Structure formats: C-alpha cells, structure tokens
Amino acid sequence: MNIERLEKNAKEGDPEAQYLLFREKERRGELSLPSTPVTHSRKCFRCGAELTDEQSLSRGMGKTCWGHVDSKNEKMEPDIEKVKKLHAKFLSKMDFRYWEASVVIARLGNFLYTEKLNQKILKEICRKILWALSFGLPSKQNEILLSLLEALGYSLLVKILKNQAVIGRAKVSTHDGILYLKAPRPKRVVVLALKGAGALFDWPSHTWNFPGAKASKAADVIKRYFLNVEGLEEALETLKETLKEFPEAGLKRFISETGVEEVEVKTPYNSDFISELKAQIPYGIKGPDNQWFLFREFDRSDKVWVIRKEEHIKTIKELVTKYFLSESLPRG
Numbered sequence: 001m002n003i004e005r006l007e008k009n010a011k012e013g014d015p016e017a018q019y020l021l022f023r024e025k026e027r028r029g030e031l032s033l034p035s036t037p038v039t040h041s042r043k044c045f046r047c048g049a050e051l052t053d054e055q056s057l058s059r060g061m062g063k064t065c066w067g068h069v070d071s072k073n074e075k076m077e078p079d080i081e082k083v084k085k086l087h088a089k090f091l092s093k094m095d096f097r098y099w100e101a102s103v104v105i106a107r108l109g110n111f112l113y114t115e116k117l118n119q120k121i122l123k124e125i126c127r128k129i130l131w132a133l134s135f136g137l138p139s140k141q142n143e144i145l146l147s148l149l150e151a152l153g154y155s156l157l158v159k160i161l162k163n164q165a166v167i168g169r170a171k172v173s174t175h176d177g178i179l180y181l182k183a184p185r186p187k188r189v190v191v192l193a194l195k196g197a198g199a200l201f202d203w204p205s206h207t208w209n210f211p212g213a214k215a216s217k218a219a220d221v222i223k224r225y226f227l228n229v230e231g232l233e234e235a236l237e238t239l240k241e242t243l244k245e246f247p248e249a250g251l252k253r254f255i256s257e258t259g260v261e262e263v264e265v266k267t268p269y270n271s272d273f274i275s276e277l278k279a280q281i282p283y284g285i286k287g288p289d290n291q292w293f294l295f296r297e298f299d300r301s302d303k304v305w306v307i308r309k310e311e312h313i314k315t316i317k318e319l320v321t322k323y324f325l326s327e328s329l330p331r332g
C-alpha cells in the first residue's frame with residue numbers, strides 16, 4: 001500500500017483514504033491507544049441512567065429507552081455520501097481516550113467501503129453507533145454520531161435520542177375540514193414545528209387545529225415527531241373526501257340563502273383573526289322597526305361565524321385567506 005499517496009488523498013479530504021489510513025496505522029500498531037483506557041461508566045444516552053445489566057450494556061441503552069427506539073427506528077433513504085463524509089470527520093477528530101467506542105466507529109468503514117450496503121448492514125451500523133453513544137464521548141463526537149444516524153436515515157431515532165420526540169399517545173381526528181391533534185405537551189422544538197405547519201393551539205379543548213389546507217404539512221410534522229399516533233391515516237382520508245366536496249371547506253363553508261346572501265365561516269380558533277374580523281366588519285344596523293340586522297353573528301352551537309352583506313362577505317374572504325389559506329386551496 002502506498003502510504004504517501006494515501007496520506008496525500010486523506011489530507012485532501014477523501015473519506016475512503018482517511019479510513020484506509022486508519023486501518024493501516026491500526027495494522028502497524030501506530031495508533032496512540034492509551035495503555036489503560038479511561039474507564040467510563042456507561043450511561044444510556046437518552047436518559048442518562050447508569051447501564052448495569054448485561055443486555056443494556058450490550059446495546060448501550062437502558063430497557064425503557066430501548067423500548068421506545070426499538071420499535072420505532074424506522075428509516076428514510078440513507079445519504080451514503082454524507083455518511084462517508086461524517087465517518088471521515090469522526091476519524092479526523094478521534095479521541096483515543098475513548099478507544100473502545102472510537103475504534104468500533106472507525107471500523108464501520110469496513111461496512112462503508114467493502115460491503116454492499118443493505119438494510120441489514122445499515123441497521124447493524126445504527127446499532128453500533130447507539131452502543132458507542134453510551135460511552136459518554138466528547139460532545140463534538142456525539143454530535144457527529146447523531147448526524148451520522150440522521151444521514152443513515154434514522155432521523156426519528158435521533159429525535160428520540162435528543163428527547164425531542166413525543167412519546168405518549170397522540171390522537172388525530174378531523175371534522176368539517178379541520179384536522180385535530182390531541183397529544184401530550186410537546187417540547188418547544190415540536191411546538192415550533194407544529195406552528196410552522198400552520199397549527200393553532202386551542203386552549204379550551206387542549207387540541208392543535210390544522211386547517212385542512214395544510215393537512216399534508218401537518219401530517220409530515222406529526223409523523224416526524226410523534227411516536228404513538230392514532231387515526232392519522234383515517235383522518236387524512238376523511239379530510240380528502242371533505243375537501244373534495246367543499247373545495248374551500250378547509251376552513252369555511254359558504255351557503256347562500258334566498259333573500260340575503262350570507263356565508264358561514266368555520267376556522268380553527270385564532271384570536272388575531274377574530275379581533276380583525278370584529279374591527280373590519282361592523283356589528284350591524286338597526287332598522288326602522290328597531291330590529292337589528294346583523295352583519296356578523298357567531299353561532300355558538302355550530303361554532304361558525306355568519307357574515308351577511310356583500311361587502312362584508314368580501315372582507316371575510318380576504319381575512320380567511322390572509323389567516324388560513326395563504327398557501328393552497330382555491331379561494332372561495
């Protein structure tokens with residue numbers, strides 16, 4: 001083996017050369033392994049509990065946490081080029097005080113460069129990384145390993161490890177074109193993702209509401225962060241049917257009655273929307289017979305706003321578009 005060429009290529013950032021260089025140094029006994037490795041007590045990476053029994057030690061994770069990840073370490077497509085780069089990055093920053101874990105991760109190059117990668121091998125790599133994480137490596141190295149897992153396609157698993165996933169039971173349902181999610185209180189990062197997908201939190205019912213128009217975005221976020229979801233697929237199916245029937249039903253249902261034109265507007269709860277609605281649409285006018293003709297009326301039983309008069313109907317359509325429909329759906 002031409003070690004000089006390897007060194008040159010490794011320096012230039014060729015991940016395979018970096019790996020082969022590691023193997024060569026290992027073969028020649030040139031790696032500066034400490035004579036007595038620093039002994040680390042091994043801890044579950046997710047919850048920090050000391051690992052004591054044989055089984056937990058062998059997988060690098062306590063029983064409870066393993067229960068969460070084992071059933072749920074579903075995979076997306078791996079990005080093998082990225083995996084190789086991250087692996088090389090790990091090699092270049094390897095810390096031999098933690099040699100058990102470091103060497104095992106370094107040797108993953110055997111899989112990456114000599115084996116044909118298949119599902120089984122990817123899973124094996126994933127297992128070895130989980131095991132290495134329990135050694136309490138320096139945080140930079142842990143970060144690389146987590147990114148490696150992500151590049152391997154285990155992004156949900158990484159969220160579980162980082163404690164960002166919502167583990168308790170979540171339930172999805174739909175009604176009148178709105179998608180509802182009832183779930184245990186999520187971490188901030190999940191809250192931001194939910195809001196980013198157009199969700200509004202309804203305090204009285206403790207439910208997240210998504211306008212139907214944003215259902216696919218909502219479904220992505222729900223799948224990404226919630227481990228135990230019930231009813232998502234069914235709700236999406238039902239919602240699809242509803243949206244077919246009333247293209248704009250994601251939020252609103254328009255009906256015209258004889259005589260006075262009026263629209264019914266159903267949206268998820270949003271206080272800004274309501275204050276703007278009240279600011280822009282007057283309550284109504286008193287007729288000569290002292291009877292009120294209402295321009296806007298909230299129907300408590302159906303939880304819909306009823307809006308009357310053409311100019312106000314125009315306003316409400318604009319408001320609904322502004323608050324709920326900015327991205328999709330035909331505008332009613």
Ligand SMILES: [Zn+2]
Nearest residue numbers: 044047062065
């Ligand atoms: Zn644990």
